[in-house]
Amino acid sequence: MKKQITTVAFKDTQEQRAKLDALIEKYKNEKGPMMPILQGAQDIYGYLPIEVQRYISIQTEVPLSEIYGIASFYSQFLLNPKGQYAVSVCLGTACYVKGSGLLMEKLTEVLGIKNGEITPDKKFSLDATRCIGACGLAPVITVNEDVYGRLEPKDIPDIIAKY
Amino acid sequence: MNTVNVKINGREYAVPANSTILEAARYAGIEIPTLCYLKDINAIGACRLCLVEVKGARGLVTACVYPVNEGMEIFTNTPKVKAARKTNIELVLSAHEKKCLSCIRSTNCELQKYANEFGADESRFSGRNTKEAIDDSTVFLVRDNNKCILCRRCVAACNKLQGIGVIGANNRGFDTNIACAFEKNLSDTSCISCGQCIVACPVGALYEKDDTQKVLDAIADPTKHVAICAAPSVRATIGECFGYEPGTDVEGKMVAAMKRLGFDGVYDMNFTADLTIVEEANEFIGRVQNGGKLPMITSCSPGWIKYCEHYFPEFTDNLSTCKSPQQMFGALYKTYFAKKMGLDPKDIVFVSAIPCTAKKFEVTRPGQSVEDGIPGVDIAITTRELARMISGAGIDFTKMPDEEFDKPIEIGSGAGVIFGATGGVMEAALRTAAETILNKPLEKLEFDDVRGTESIKRATYKLGDLEVKVAVASGTANAKKLLKAVQSGEEKVDFIEIMGCPGGCVNGGGQPVQPASVRNNVNLVELRSKVLYDADSKEEIRKSHENPIVKMVYEEFLGEPNSHVAHEILHTHYVKRGL
Ligand code: SF4
Ligand code: SF4
Numbered sequence: 001m002k003k004q005i006t007t008v009a010f011k012d013t014q015e016q017r018a019k020l021d022a023l024i025e026k027y028k029n030e031k032g033p034m035m036p037i038l039q040g041a042q043d044i045y046g047y048l049p050i051e052v053q054r055y056i057s058i059q060t061e062v063p064l065s066e067i068y069g070i071a072s073f074y075s076q077f078l079l080n081p082k083g084q085y086a087v088s089v090c091l092g093t094a095c096y097v098k099g100s101g102l103l104m105e106k107l108t109e110v111l112g113i114k115n116g117e118i119t120p121d122k123k124f125s126l127d128a129t130r131c132i133g134a135c136g137l138a139p140v141i142t143v144n145e146d147v148y149g150r151l152e153p154k155d156i157p158d159i160i161a162k163y
Numbered sequence: 164m165n166t167v168n169v170k171i172n173g174r175e176y177a178v179p180a181n182s183t184i185l186e187a188a189r190y191a192g193i194e195i196p197t198l199c200y201l202k203d204i205n206a207i208g209a210c211r212l213c214l215v216e217v218k219g220a221r222g223l224v225t226a227c228v229y230p231v232n233e234g235m236e237i238f239t240n241t242p243k244v245k246a247a248r249k250t251n252i253e254l255v256l257s258a259h260e261k262k263c264l265s266c267i268r269s270t271n272c273e274l275q276k277y278a279n280e281f282g283a284d285e286s287r288f289s290g291r292n293t294k295e296a297i298d299d300s301t302v303f304l305v306r307d308n309n310k311c312i313l314c315r316r317c318v319a320a321c322n323k324l325q326g327i328g329v330i331g332a333n334n335r336g337f338d339t340n341i342a343c344a345f346e347k348n349l350s351d352t353s354c355i356s357c358g359q360c361i362v363a364c365p366v367g368a369l370y371e372k373d374d375t376q377k378v379l380d381a382i383a384d385p386t387k388h389v390a391i392c393a394a395p396s397v398r399a400t401i402g403e404c405f406g407y408e409p410g411t412d413v414e415g416k417m418v419a420a421m422k423r424l425g426f427d428g429v430y431d432m433n434f435t436a437d438l439t440i441v442e443e444a445n446e447f448i449g450r451v452q453n454g455g456k457l458p459m460i461t462s463c464s465p466g467w468i469k470y471c472e473h474y475f476p477e478f479t480d481n482l483s484t485c486k487s488p489q490q491m492f493g494a495l496y497k498t499y500f501a502k503k504m505g506l507d508p509k510d511i512v513f514v515s516a517i518p519c520t521a522k523k524f525e526v527t528r529p530g531q532s533v534e535d536g537i538p539g540v541d542i543a544i545t546t547r548e549l550a551r552m553i554s555g556a557g558i559d560f561t562k563m564p565d566e567e568f569d570k571p572i573e574i575g576s577g578a579g580v581i582f583g584a585t586g587g588v589m590e591a592a593l594r595t596a597a598e599t600i601l602n603k604p605l606e607k608l609e610f611d612d613v614r615g616t617e618s619i620k621r622a623t624y625k626l627g628d629l630e631v632k633v634a635v636a637s638g639t640a641n642a643k644k645l646l647k648a649v650q651s652g653e654e655k656v657d658f659i660e661i662m663g664c665p666g667g668c669v670n671g672g673g674q675p676v677q678p679a680s681v682r683n684n685v686n687l688v689e690l691r692s693k694v695l696y697d698a699d700s701k702e703e704i705r706k707s708h709e710n711p712i713v714k715m716v717y718e719e720f721l722g723e724p725n726s727h728v729a730h731e732i733l734h735t736h737y738v739k740r741g742l
């Protein structure tokens with residue numbers, strides 16, 4: 001599955017930008033600077049939106065396409081901001097055939113946000129993920145570390161209400 | 164040269180010490196099949212088509228990246244090698260949209276060729292069947308990733324040849340796709356429209372936006388007067404689409420074929436190449452004499468213009484304001500010539516045959532129209548599209564007689580024809596500038612220092628009291644190097660020629676696609692340029708300002724070079740786009 005790209009507007013503070021500058025300065029002239037820069041940038045912002053990647057591209061003169069290639073390749077890099085509670089719906093084959101698409105629809109309705117978005121109060125974010133290896137429980141959603149399996153759309157409101 | 168002794172298929176060879184197995188084999192007259200490898204820019208060992216056996220090595224090795232060493236024994240053609248290559252092709256085919264019947268690259272596709280040669284079974288494995296969206300967001304290029312084999316040759320061309328890097332490999336595993344960052348449309352990036360990615364692609368995943376139907380429709384419309392002009396370099400390359408060796412001049416046959424397509428006029432763009440030179444040389448002299456912005460940089464390559472606007476907006480005032488030859492032609496055709504021929508510009512469809520995808524973008528630019536709603540050039544078709552129209556009309560190109568361009572625009576000078584090669588515009592401009600300043604004929608017309616296929620060329624010429632430092636760069640990666648040196652003050656120049664594509668128009672993104680087996684072994688730029696320099700040396704008129712049609716147009720219409728009318732019709736302006 002291709003990585004979802006956020007539609008949430010980006011904001012940063014002067015403090016964050018100063019940290020990012022220091023980070024780029026530190027690794028810029030080293031060999032293979034992009035992994036540590038992207039990791040550091042994600043620590044600063046929580047995710048790697050286009051604004052941050054473009055800024056890194058201009059400062060390091062590495063094409064944005066190359067940076068995005070790395071960011072979309074490694075699963076550790078996030079292109080979406082995460083809420084306090086990150087809700088993930090498994091769209092792996094097993095979950096999908098058992099109706100995880102419907103769970104996604106229900107979550108969109110309950111949370112009022114689409115796949116890849118975050119609620120305005122930053123409490124919940126919603127993402128689709130690849131198979132998480134809990135196929136026996138299909139269809140599955142996770143909220144941070146908590147796993148909920150064998151769900152139907154009607155179970156969703158109660159789960160969300162717990163947080 | 165240091166050599167090492169290797170055995171290839173049982174025979175002994177001394178090969179250059181630091182070659183790869185692929186290079187060593189070629190040395191021994193053996194062509195190992197490759198899909199992802201492109202000399203100098205893409206040696207990534209991804210497709211695994213170039214597998215060979217090496218005695219003592221574990222498993223098969225990829226010849227394109229594996230270095231030879233003393234005593235190495237290589238086998239390029241064993242049953243094991245052949246079976247592995249076949250399987251790898253079959254795996255590629257499993258994820259490929261196999262639509263050879265309608266594919267734009269059918270019969271000129273490296274994948275199709277190898278699949279056929281290896282006897283591959285296209286349905287042995289069933290692979291992904293998700294459909295990728297087609298990116299046709301620009302006016303010049305289409306990306307159909309359903310046919311992409313992930314060789315990354317386009318990425319290397321964009322990044323390394325051109326120094327742009329707006330495309331790359333996104334995601335991973337089965338989801339890997341070649342696209343722009345954040346899956347943006349190409350039209351939303353700072354792609355310069357050069358088309359170098361297209362001519363690097365082995366398959367039908369990248370191609371120009373085909374405008375041939377528009378041309379055919381116009382020709383079929385009896386109320387339209389449809390004229391076409393052919394850019395200097397097209398005559399040097401279009402033969403390749405009909406089986407001629409690279410470097411064959413087919414001007415006469417090309418003209419004959421164009422006439423048989425039913426155009427109302429078939430003209431030589433060399434004429435407006437000459438006009439561009441007269442305008443540009445005088446603009447340069449003017450800038451030198453009046454303290455204008457220097458260095459002045461040529462403006463006839465729209466790929467370069469878009470590059471400048473995106474990546475070096477601070478240099479847009481250095482650009483000559485001259486339109487490119489195709490735009491000058493369209494503009495004059497719909498004004499001066501229309502009046503002369505008694506035509507209403509609204510009824511004219513002006514087509515240009517060009518080596519370049521960027522010119523498709525150029526025709527859509529504001530500041531290029533004759534008047535509101537009347538574009539200078541209506542449709543720009545690449546060399547490949549022209550060839551497609553010719554075959555599509557059942558015209559046997561090879562059997563064409565040699566014919567001449569239509570009057571009244573049949574004359575181009577030798578200076579005009581060399582426009583198509585890197586350094587050609589500079590040489591043409593110097594011929595005219597020198598004679599204008601010195602006010603006497605030059606003894607030697609060749610400016611050898613600006614000829615040749617090097618990436619950046621420099622020279623200093625004395626034109627009377629004036630010392631002119633010139634530089635010539637082709638390919639935007641080289642342009643970047645040159646401009647950075649100018650910016651930092653490291654390099655002092657007065658006049659710069661830049662062509663967006665490496666080697667100039669002869670190697671444009673709209674030119675016939677040659678497979679890697681040719682690109683890797685033959686210097687296409689050199690072969691194709693030679694056609695143009697040979698044509699120049701045979702011309703009677705070799706200076707732009709001596710072209711009689713150019714003279715006539717000034718006398719009857721434009722007045723002087725850089726006159727008010729000339730500015731209205733032949734000059735344009737630029738935008739600072741940024742990234
Ligand atoms: S890219 Fe090649 S193999 Fe694929 S459909 Fe086109 S011609 Fe056939
Ligand atoms: S047209 Fe040129 S700039 Fe655009 S993607 Fe292709 S190679 Fe890159």
Ligand code: SF4
Binds near residue numbers: 311312313314318
């Ligand atoms: S688009 Fe063409 S050149 Fe680019 S990776 Fe795909 S097959 Fe290779």
Ligand code: FES
Binds near residue numbers: 212214225226
């Ligand atoms: S791996 Fe050698 S050509 Fe592709």
